[in-house]
Amino acid sequence: MTDVRPAGPFSGWERGIAARYLRTKKKDGGVALISIISYTGITLAVAVLIIVMSVMNGFRAELMGRILGFNGHVYVGGPILNDARRDVVINKLRAVPGVAQVTPMVEAQGLALGPNGAATGAIVRGVAPTDVRRITLIANNIKQGSLFGFGLGEFGGNRILIGDRLAAALGVQVGDPVTLISPTGETTPFGSSPRRKTYSVGGIFSVGMSEYDQVFVYMPLQQAQLFFGRDQSVDVVEIMLTNPDKIDQIKPAIVNVVGPNGLVTDWRSKNQSFFNALQVERNTMRLILLLIVAIAAANIISGLVMLVKNKGRDIAILRTMGAGRGAIMRIFFMSGAAVGVLGTLAGLSLGVLFCAFIAQIQGFVEWISGVSVFNADVYFLAHIPAKLDWSEVGVIACWSLGMSFLATLPPAWRASRLDPVEALRYE
16 A cells, blocks of 8 residues: 655645636636735835945945045144154155055135136145156046146146046136136235145146035145145145054054154044044934835735735635645745745846846936936036945845744735634535
8 A cells, every 4th residue: 555645845736726816807706906006015125225236335335436536545644744854754655554545735725816707716736747647536537638848847837637526616617727826825914815826727627526626626736735834844644544544553553654753644533523423324214215115015915915915715714625724824834935035036137137238228217308417516526327236135135034024924824723613614
């Protein structure tokens, strides 16, 4: 006699019944419409969560890349800047492991005047020609003109580099004159008189961040020292690291080189409030959108409750034929979980595709509407950034699946506890 073993959990007959219940129409006691609504809700919630978090990740990465590429990672100030040992200290800083570039710099505010009378405030940075060529965010983003001639001539010459938005505000192009006015000039019997000098635009750069492109001017270090009356001193020594995230490992060596006559600060303290605000906003948005996914998954409950109510007779018949409570619970669990799994997969696909083609989508929307959807004057960047964090995508998928599975348990458990005698009493 052949032994007949009972089917195990999640066997073929359980999956078949679960799939049939999921597909049945309303007239047959099914909940296909509610399942479609639940599926759509989970898909959209997961996709929106991925898109929003990816845009926020991209926004933070783009801002950090430009802020840390345009500015230094470590700053050295204090009496050491006017010490006779300054050049020796700078050479020792260049030899510190993890240090990519050391730039003595003069930085001061001034007023820029265009040939047509337009005027705007500007931040002038004086750096050596060799150092400005090492600032890749500037050297690789010269949109007009070039670095040729920068630093050539007496006291560094009169060629300067300006941002494209500043050039537009002044109405100048390469080769046009720009007059710079320093608020601190020579002292006379009648007080301090501003110093002014006319320079030639040698190059126009665009780093893609309006905050920098509309205010910064680069001139040779010697010329800046002369123009702002710094003599041979500098305002700060700016240090770029190969990896700014390793600041805690490299900063002690820099402090040791500088000694007690120097003040060492880093990019975190300079931009702490800005990056903290970004992090708080990111965490808050993640929490809100995770709750939206949970709410979308909760729609499965209403569908399964109606399904259990409509299939009471079928449950009773299955129980009288030998199906256990565990089998009934698994059938309805699979019916609800299938909606969550399919919705999660569709949402992941939609979200990833949207992030991959976000630039094209932005261009299409702007072409259709004729309105800029990402104004650089407001958001600092010229385009919508998106950076997929696959670990975060995995967390989103697990959360959506977990919420979907959790939502199916109460109605599935209720179906398993249904008394077949009561269900068939009035049949």
